[in-house]
Amino acid sequence: MVKHLLSIDQLSPSQIELVLKTADSFREVGTRTIKKVPILRGRTVCNLFFESSTRTRISFELAAKRLSADVINFTGDARSSLAKGESFKDTAQTLQAMGVDAIVVRHSSAGAPHRLSRWVEASVINAGDGAHEHPTQALLDLYSIREHFPSFDGLRVGIVGDILHSRVARSGVAALTKMGSQVTLVGPPTLIPPAIEGWGAEVSYDLEGVLPKLDVVYLLRVQKERQNEQLVPTLREYATFWGLDRRRVELMKPEAIIMHPGPMNRGVEIAADVADLERSIIIDQVTNGVAVRMSLLYLMLGAADRAVEEVPVG
Amino acid sequence: MDPAGEADITCDVLIAGGRIEAVGTGLDPGRAEVIDIDGAIVAPGFVDTHVHLREPGREDEETIASGSAAAVLGGYTAICAMPNTDPVCDNAAVAEKVAATGNFLGLTHVIPAGSLTHGLEGEHLAAIGEMATCNARVRLFTDDGHGVQDARLLRRAMEYLKGFGAICAEHCDDESLSDGGHMHEGEYSSRLGLRGQPAEAEELALARDIVLARMTGVRFHALHVSTAGSVEIIRRAKAEGLPVTAEATPHHLTLTDACLVDYDTNFKVNPPLRSPHDVEVLRAGLADGTIDNIATDHAPHAAQEKEAEFEAAPPGLIGLETALGVIMGELVEGGLLTLGDMVRRMSTTPARILGLEGQGGPVVPGAWANLVVFDPGARWTVDPGKFASRSRNCPWAGKELVGRVLLTVFQGRVVGRDGHVFTGAPVGILAS
Numbered sequence A: 001m002v003k004h005l006l007s008i009d010q011l012s013p014s015q016i017e018l019v020l021k022t023a024d025s026f027r028e029v030g031t032r033t034i035k036k037v038p039i040l041r042g043r044t045v046c047n048l049f050f051e052s053s054t055r056t057r058i059s060f061e062l063a064a065k066r067l068s069a070d071v072i073n074f075t076g077d078a079r080s081s082l083a084k085g086e087s088f089k090d091t092a093q094t095l096q097a098m099g100v101d102a103i104v105v106r107h108s109s110a111g112a113p114h115r116l117s118r119w120v121e122a123s124v125i126n127a128g129d130g131a132h133e134h135p136t137q138a139l140l141d142l143y144s145i146r147e148h149f150p151s152f153d154g155l156r157v158g159i160v161g162d163i164l165h166s167r168v169a170r171s172g173v174a175a176l177t178k179m180g181s182q183v184t185l186v187g188p189p190t191l192i193p194p195a196i197e198g199w200g201a202e203v204s205y206d207l208e209g210v211l212p213k214l215d216v217v218y219l220l221r222v223q224k225e226r227q228n229e230q231l232v233p234t235l236r237e238y239a240t241f242w243g244l245d246r247r248r249v250e251l252m253k254p255e256a257i258i259m260h261p262g263p264m265n266r267g268v269e270i271a272a273d274v275a276d277l278e279r280s281i282i283i284d285q286v287t288n289g290v291a292v293r294m295s296l297l298y299l300m301l302g303a304a305d306r307a308v309e310e311v312p313v314g
Numbered sequence B: 001m002d003p004a005g006e007a008d009i010t011c012d013v014l015i016a017g018g019r020i021e022a023v024g025t026g027l028d029p030g031r032a033e034v035i036d037i038d039g040a041i042v043a044p045g046f047v048d049t050h051v052h053l054r055e056p057g058r059e060d061e062e063t064i065a066s067g068s069a070a071a072v073l074g075g076y077t078a079i080c081a082m083p084n085t086d087p088v089c090d091n092a093a094v095a096e097k098v099a100a101t102g103n104f105l106g107l108t109h110v111i112p113a114g115s116l117t118h119g120l121e122g123e124h125l126a127a128i129g130e131m132a133t134c135n136a137r138v139r140l141f142t143d144d145g146h147g148v149q150d151a152r153l154l155r156r157a158m159e160y161l162k163g164f165g166a167i168c169a170e171h172c173d174d175e176s177l178s179d180g181g182h183m184h185e186g187e188y189s190s191r192l193g194l195r196g197q198p199a200e201a202e203e204l205a206l207a208r209d210i211v212l213a214r215m216t217g218v219r220f221h222a223l224h225v226s227t228a229g230s231v232e233i234i235r236r237a238k239a240e241g242l243p244v245t246a247e248a249t250p251h252h253l254t255l256t257d258a259c260l261v262d263y264d265t266n267f268k269v270n271p272p273l274r275s276p277h278d279v280e281v282l283r284a285g286l287a288d289g290t291i292d293n294i295a296t297d298h299a300p301h302a303a304q305e306k307e308a309e310f311e312a313a314p315p316g317l318i319g320l321e322t323a324l325g326v327i328m329g330e331l332v333e334g335g336l337l338t339l340g341d342m343v344r345r346m347s348t349t350p351a352r353i354l355g356l357e358g359q360g361g362p363v364v365p366g367a368w369a370n371l372v373v374f375d376p377g378a379r380w381t382v383d384p385g386k387f388a389s390r391s392r393n394c395p396w397a398g399k400e401l402v403g404r405v406l407l408t409v410f411q412g413r414v415v416g417r418d419g420h421v422f423t424g425a426p427v428g429i430l431a432s
Helices: A013-029 A055-066 A078-083 A088-097 A112-119 A135-146 A167-178 A207-213 A224-229 A235-242 A282-302 B064-074 B092-105 B128-133 B151-162 B187-192 B199-216 B228-239 B250-254 B257-262 B276-287 B323-332 B339-354
Strands: A044-049 A070-075 A102-107 A123-129 A156-160 A182-186 A202-204 A216-219 A257-259 B012-016 B019-024 B041-044 B046-051 B076-081 B109-112 B167-170 B219-222 B244-248 B371-381 B400-410 B413-417
Touching: A013 A135, A013 A167, A013 A282, A044 A055, A044 A088, A055 A070, A055 A102, A055 A123, A055 A135, A055 A282, A088 A112, A102 A112, A102 A282, A112 A123, A123 A135, A123 A282, A135 A167, A135 A257, A135 A282, A156 A167, A156 A207, A167 A182, A182 A207, A202 A207, A257 A282, B041 B339, B046 B064, B046 B323, B046 B339, B064 B076, B064 B092, B064 B400, B064 B413, B076 B339, B076 B371, B076 B400, B092 B109, B092 B128, B128 B151, B151 B167, B151 B199, B151 B219, B167 B199, B187 B257, B199 B219, B199 B228, B228 B244, B228 B276, B244 B276, B244 B339, B250 B276, B250 B323, B323 B339, B323 B371, B323 B400
Parallel strands: A044 A070, A044 A102, A102 A123, A156 A182, A156 A216, A182 A202, A216 A257, B046 B076, B076 B109, B167 B219, B219 B244
Antiparallel strands: B012 B019, B041 B371, B371 B400, B400 B413
8 A cells, every 4th residue: 555645646556455345344344333343542643623623633533542542633734834833834743753653634725744744754635635635535435336336337427517626526527437437527617627638537517407417416515615716706606607506406317426525515405305306325435445545554554455354353 | 058149069158247258178277367177068057037035034944045046056057046035036136136136146147037926916016117127127927826817807917917028937726727736637636635726727827828928918927837738839820929928846747746745745736746647748848948947936934834734734845956957867867858958948948038138058159168177977966955945855865877067156256166156255345
C-alpha cells in the first residue's frame, strides 16, 4: 500500500480492490456489540482539520478508535494559521515531533496534504483539500456502489452539480474511470471546469437528457457560499434545472441508485422526499465510510501488503 | 562574440582604465594582468530589464548588494530594479537611493524603475517627472506586480511619460478576469483544484495597453509575456510600426504548468507557467524577434513565505544566477537560438530598450569594458545554497544546466570570477 494517500491517482485498480475487500471485514466489526479490534494498538493517528467538518472527522476518528489506535484531534482555522501564529509547516513538524504515525488532514487549500507530506515522516491521508481531492470519499463511494452492482465495468455514473469546486467529483471521476465505469458530469457550463478532456468523462448540461441512461445519480452539494461568484443566477434556478425531484426520479432506470456525499441541501440539489427514497443510499455511504477508512488505516499503518485473509478481526 | 559589432573572432581583449583598449590577436599586455580564458566566449555583459531587489523594505529577502552579487554571478552588468519596494519607488528620493547604493557597490549597473502610480495603488500618478529628471534618470515606469487596471489613468500616465521620453512597461493582467487565480487556467488547474488565471486575462490587458500606446504614442514595453495570444498581439503591433517591445523570462520559455503537479511553490509565479503550446509559441516569438529580450523577473522570497500552503505562498522565483545555464541548455543546445541570438536577446537588445550607454556592446576599443566571459559547454548542477542571492526560491535546484559564467567585468574591473564576487572596497563615503 502507499505511504501517503494524497490522490486517488496513486492507487492502482488492484489496490482499490484490496481496500474494498478489506473493508468488508471491518464493515462486519461495525455491526458487533463490541466494535473494536486491537490491530493498531499503540499507534497514534492525528486528525489535523483546518476546515470545519463534522462527518469526515468523526468518521476517521471512529475508524481509528475501532482499530484501537490513539486519536488526537487538532482543529485549526486555516486563515488564522496563515495570517498569524504558527505556520502550517511548524504545526506539521510539531505533530511529527510528538510521534504520530498518521496525519489525516483536511484543509481549504488545494495541495496542502502534498506540502505536508514533504515535511513529516508520518503517513499523510488526504481528508479533503480545497477543490482538489477527497480520496477516501471516492473509496467509500465505490464500496457503496459495489453493494448494489456486481461490477464497476461499464457502469454509468452521472455526477451532478458544482464540479468546478468539488474535490468529491475529482476523486470520484478518477476512481470510477480507473475501475472501468463511464462518468458523465452534469451541470451548468459555469460549474464545469475548463479543459477537462483528459478526465475521460463526458459532459452534459442537460440533466433530464442524461438521467434515463444512468445507473448511479451522484448529486453534489451546492455550496451556498459560492453564490456571489455569479456562477448561477439563483439557487432557485439551479434547483429548477439541475435539482433531483420526484418528477425527475421517474426518468431514472428502476434499479438506479441516488448518492450524495453530504451534507445535503434539501430542496436545492435534492428534493426532501427524494433523499428519503429507498433507492437513495446516502445513509449507507456514511456507514461504509467508517469501514473503508478502517481498511485504509489498517493497510497503510498495520499490514503493508498482507492479504485480507490475514486480517485478525476475530 | 560581438553581436553589435564585427564578426565573431578568436582574439585577445585588452582593458585599461575601465575601457576596452584593444581587440585583436597577439596584443602586448604590458603590465596588465593576463587572464587565460582560452576557449571561452567574451560577450557584452548581460542586461536584465526586470529584477526585484527588495531594498528598501525586505532586506531579509534581498538587498541591492546581494542582488548585485547575484547579477555578477549571472554575468549581468546592468539590472533594472522594479519599484515594488517598501517604500515604493514612486518618488525621486527612493530612486536616487537605489541608484546611489548600486553605484556605491560598483558591482553592476543598478537602474531603478519608477512606479506609474502613487504607492502602486493604481489611483494617482506617481512623481514621474521628478523621477525622470533626478540623478537616477529613471527611464522605465511600471506598476509591475500588477497592471494599471484603470484605462483612463493609464492613458494619462502614457501621455505624461511621453513628455519625458520615458517608457511605459506593463505587467499585463486584467485582474477582473484573473482575480484569485494561483496558476494558469487549463488542464492542470482543473486537475489540481486551483483557481486559474486564464491566458485571456493577460491578452486582454496587453491588447488594451497596445491600443492606448497607439493612442498616446508612448514607448511601450510588455513585461514577462507568457501566452501564445500575447505573442500574436505583439507581432501585430510591431507590424503596424508601433514603438512596442516585449520581454520573456527563462521560466516561461522552458517550464509549463505541468510543473505544479506536486504543488511545489517554487514554481508559483505571476504570470503563471503556461501550457506547452504557449511555451512553443513564445519560443518561436523569441526566435523571430517578436519577443525582443530575455528578462529574469528575479523575485526573491523568504523561505517561510514559500514554505506554506500553495495558495498562501507568494508568486515569484529567482533567476539571475541560472538564466545563462537555462537559456544555453534549453534554447541554444535545443537549436532555437544561436549563441549570437542569445547574446543579442540578453545584452544588446535590452541595453537598447533601456537606452543604456556602455552596455550591450559593441566590444571595440574605447567602449566601456562591461563584459561577460562564459564557458558555453560547461555543465553544472544548481545548488541554491551557493547563490549570492539571499533567497533560495529557485525551481532549478538540483538540475543540470549548460553554460557557466567564468568572469564578469564591470567598468573594466573583474567583479566576478569562478563563482566568487569581488565586492571591491568602495573608498568614498556615500554622499547624501
